[in-house]
């Protein structure tokens with residue numbers, strides 16, 4: 001089979017369409033224009049984003065994009081705020097008039113504020129002027145890296161230094177659920193444990209989410225610092241995908257070239273039967289592919305493949321059943337594993 005491309009590289013995005021004509025054993029023609037008058041009738045490729053959170057409202061609100069200044073403040077949960085030290089007792093991350101704060105700023109994130117331990121009193125995790133060097137008695141505090149791993153020192157007024165990246169321990173934070181996990185080491189108390197199943201306790205940062213469950217910190221990574229709902233709903237790089245869709249797809253909402261798209265490879269690599277299509281993939285996403293030969297069918301699309309693990313590069317799929325002399329519509333869906 002030969003495939004003839006109509007003069008330019010076919011490419012679709014979330015809001016763009018492209019037509020593919022399969023001549024069976026003869027040849028496949030690709031026509032990416034909207035108003036094509038070629039016969040037979042049209043068929044389209046359509047890249048789309050599927051998510052458990054539903055479809056975007058599709059409305060553009062006032063701009064939420066401002067320059068990134070300080071850090072995004074994430075407080076400890078008012079409900080799940082307890083850690084346990086066998087010698088210090090319960091440690092409360094959000095006592096009356098105080099709180100442990102996570103100041104999120106990507107790889108320059110840090111903690112600040114106070115917790116209260118019933119047996120040893122105040123435990124300070126930083127002054128708020130981070131990230132901390134932790135090289136002298138006046139520049140200590142707890143830092144957090146881009147993988148949400150804590151390091152550095154806190155100070156307990158009655159128990160001395162508390163190390164958050166101890167030799168045999170470490171404290172991490174779940175970026176989606178906010179739970180602290182692991183152990184810190186207090187020089188005069190021993191281990192402080194942040195989460196446990198039985199007895200159940202959890203020390204948790206209250207992660208903020210914009211509409212469609214987009215973490216505020218993810219938006220912050222791309223320079224959105226307020227009006228997070230508007231940021232998630234808008235399409236600020238005008239690539240046809242709303243920012244929340246780009247979060248699901250794992251693409252850059254500030255880069256027009258970064259978007260879930262469908263491609264037709266060159267004719268040289270097309271299979272003898274069927275159609276070979278490609279899309280950019282991430283190893284931390286799962287993809288599905290659907291096809292339609294008649295958009296008037298109910299439902300119009302039939303699943304060709306599902307739960308495809310992304311390769312981290314270009315994903316290639318040969319639809320060997322698309323052999324009839326007709327147009328085909330395709331769409332690719334993406335979700336979290």
Ligand SMILES: [Ca+2]
Nearest residue numbers: 235237239241
């Ligand atoms: Ca976009």
Ligand SMILES: [Ca+2]
Nearest residue numbers: 252253255258
């Ligand atoms: Ca983009």
